[in-house]
Amino acid sequence: MSSGEVAGRGGGPARVRIRVEGIVQGVGFRPYVHALARRLALSGWVGNDGRGVFIEAEGAAEDVARFQRELPGQAPPLAVIDRISVTAIPVLGERRERGFGIVPSRDGGRRTLVSPDVATCADCLAELFDASCRRHRHPFVNCTNCGPRFTIVRDVPYDRAATTMASFAMCGACAAEYGDPGDRRFHAQPVCCPRCGPVLRLLDGRGREVAGDPVAGAVAVLRSGGVVAVKGLGGYHLAVDATDAGAVAALRSRKRREDKPFAVVVANVAAARRLCVVGGEAERLLVSPARPIVVLPRHAEAAPGSPVVAEGVA
Ligand SMILES: [Zn+2]
Ligand SMILES: [Zn+2]
Incomplete structure (x- = not known):
């Protein structure tokens, strides 16, 4: 990372053009820049393009210098900054520009990095329930x-x-959150709610829609030993009740997966501890934003969980 400070000498106004490269789109970077610039009373703009984030910022030289210093250090947790380049440019002056804004994205270049999917955060989980x-x-x-x-x-x-999400027009309430710099959903691209977003459906084995609450319906299928194909964001998860040996065996034979262990979904770390030994590093991974599948040693006396889930694995 390089961030050569070009502003900061003398007391007059200064203006800089800044380019930030790395994982800086879809991680709240523009709202973050917007808030930082407003706090330092700078004018200018921030936007996305095919290479990352572009910024122009103007204000008192010491404030512009502080903006450059603080920009990488307080970046949102999901951002990964590879490079920051700064160029001093002529000031526009207050009569030409007022305030700091987020400007429309520009085309050009196709080299920026997009963040991976990130597990639902604590604030959103609280809303869910x-x-x-x-x-x-x-x-x-x-x-x-x-x-x-x-x-x-x-x-x-x-x-x-x-x-x-382009085909799902935001409702008034979602659009208000999306446009409010003080909101947790300011410029969150997939923002939606039950009124305006995608909905769940449960289809039977022949593709016919099943009436009633799709989640309750899917739970009923799992409880009765059936297999549910859960259409997720990046593909399908084939799910069965891991405590039902018959259901696990049926999925194994249909998938022709004779011995490869299946991943077990648990509600939280406490639930994982009832099945497996969870050390400090494993716990850190399990609750990290990536929520990866973690391979863990099984408790000798773990009662729940069919042995067929991971047969022959210690
Ligand atoms: Zn969230
Ligand atoms: Zn909505």
């Missing part, structure tokens, strides 16, 4: 700090129009 929230039990809850990225993007710059 809050009966007073309009996203109560909304399966597609997300915000600037979490949710799908790579699997919904069709093109860069990363904007809603370039994602699979």
Whole structure:
């Protein structure tokens, strides 16, 4: 990372053009730059293009210098900055420009990096289970700090129009969040709610829609020993009740997976501990934003969980 400071000498106004490269789209970087610039009373703009994020910032020289210093250090947690380049350019002056804004994305270049999908954050999980929230039990809850990225993007710059969410027009409430710099969903591209976003459906084995609550219906299928193909963002998960040896064996034979272990989904780390030995490093991985599959030693006395899930594995 390089961030040569070009402003900061003398007390007059200064203006810089800054380019930031790395994973800087879809991670809340523009809102972050916007907030930082406003805090330092700078004018100018920030936007996405095919190479990353471009910024022009103007204000008192010491404030512009501080902006450059603080820019990499307080970047959003999901951002990965590879490079920052700064060029001093002529000042525009207050009569030519007022305030700091987020400008439309520009085309050109196709080299920027898009963030991977990120597990639902604690704030969104709280909303999911809050009966007073309009996203109560909304399966597609997300915000600037979490949710799908790579699997919904069709093109860069990363904007809603370039994602699979383009066909879902935001309702008034979602649009207000999207446009509010103080909101957790400011410029979160996949923002949606039960009124305006995708919906769940449950189809039977012949592709006919099943009436009733699709989640309750899917749970009933799992409880009765059936297989549910859960269409996720990046493909299908084939799911069975891991405590039902017959269901696991049926999935094994249909998938022709005779001995490869299956991943077991648990609600949280406490639930994982009832099945496996979870050390500090494993716990850190399990709750990290990537939420990877983690291979763990099984408890000798772990009662739940069919042995067929991971046969022959210690
Ligand atoms: Zn979130
Ligand atoms: Zn909505």
